[in-house]
Amino acid sequence: MSAARNYSIPTLKYLFGLTGNQCAKCKTIIILPDKSNIGQVCHIQAASPGGERYNPNMTDIERASYDNLMILCANCHIETNNVAIFTTAEMQKIKAQHEAKYQKTEPSEDQLTAFLQSTSYDIDFTNREDWGILEAIIKYTLDNAPKSNMTVDEIKASKNFIAFQEKVKLNLPQQEIASFSRQYINSTARQLAIDEYLTRLSEEDPVKVDELREAVIQNYCNIKGVSDPETRIDSLKTIEELALSLIPDVKKHSPQYIGVARALVIQTFEFCSIGQKTQLEAQLSIFDLF
Structure with a gap:
């Protein structure tokens, strides 16, 4: 795993804790009653060159930090690949507005465990050879x-x-x-x-x-x-x-x-x-x- 995707457990816990168990964009529930997880960690500014909203001036540590990450459902994760609409500023706005609602709430231990065990991450496809x-x-x-x-x-x-x-x-x-x-x-x-x-x-x-x-x-x-x-x-x-x-x-x-x-x-x-x-x-x- 590249350093830009080497998320620390404290970062993931804090990130999920501020979701309210919802996708930041469409508000779909992330951890379902059966403990299945449809939430994904999304980079606001991409993890590698060629990815959505990539910023060459960021370090890999900054790319993997809480400030550059947000939780989306699979549908919204794909939708936000449209960088003409979902600019860096727009993504940061969606994240900030959503997380502001859940500053004083904490997920249950079961929800947090389910999230940490089954979360999938975004992958930038810059080398599109032989698929x-x-x-x-x-x-x-x-x-x-x-x-x-x-x-x-x-x-x-x-x-x-x-x-x-x-x-x-x-x-x-x-x-x-x-x-x-x-x-x-x-x-x-x-x-x-x-x-x-x-x-x-x-x-x-x-x-x-x-x-x-x-x-x-x-x-x-x-x-x-x-x-x-x-x-x-x-x-x-x-x-x-x-x-x-x-x-x-x-x-x-x-x-x-x-x-x-x-x-x-x-x-x-x-x-x-x-x-x-x-x-x-x-x-x-x-x-x-x-």
């Missing part, structure tokens, strides 16, 4: 703000999520359904960016979109050892293996590469390309033959 089949998708996803800033409750109430839940029940054991649902919620911003990119690409070069879809399907069949992509998934381990199969070996350690790959796999599952279909999906797919 495998995710190259253009990752670049677009990281460089573009999502079109929506839905709260967790809004996502859960959406038709897409409700339909997704029905399909998940067919494909995963009961004890893994909640975990997969959290992955869906946490990847919403990435899914929006991926969908926007693929929609544009399909207008310019639909063959590339078909090739990407077929690559994901083929990797899924290889992992499962089957020929039919509509085979039941059975385990979240399959989802993780499929996401990792799309990433070059040298990048498999990266949380953001994994996040984009997982979002792509979730979309592929959601849109009926892999996994067992619901009865309605199976009926609708008959019409694809005509």
Whole structure:
């Protein structure tokens, strides 16, 4: 880990203590009742050259300090990559206004523990070489703000999520359904960016979109050892293996590469390309033959 991301435990505790357990921008709850964490540490001025709002005059110690860090949900973290809107001054304003409300509050020990154990950090992608089949998708996803800033409750109430839940029940054991649902919620911003990119690409070069879809399907069949992509998934381990199969070996350690790959796999599952279909999906797919 670079010095600019070597955050001290006291810094992280103080940083989280002033969140009120909320994203500084959209106020979404960070540590959920089941102790899962959707909060991320965001640099106001980037950790390395080429990153958002990078300041060459700062030291790495200053970059990793409390004053240069804030806590955002995954959606807002991606949104604030748009430096034309989210300037250094604007980020500092969001941080100051939010933290001012929680100067006299303290998080519970359970919340603090959950945050320290599962917090993910931002990574600046300045060396965009050989990203495998995710190259253009990752670049677009990281460089573009999502079109929506839905709260967790809004996502859960959406038709897409409700339909997704029905399909998940067919494909995963009961004890893994909640975990997969959290992955869906946490990847919403990435899914929006991926969908926007693929929609544009399909207008310019639909063959590339078909090739990407077929690559994901083929990797899924290889992992499962089957020929039919509509085979039941059975385990979240399959989802993780499929996401990792799309990433070059040298990048498999990266949380953001994994996040984009997982979002792509979730979309592929959601849109009926892999996994067992619901009865309605199976009926609708008959019409694809005509």
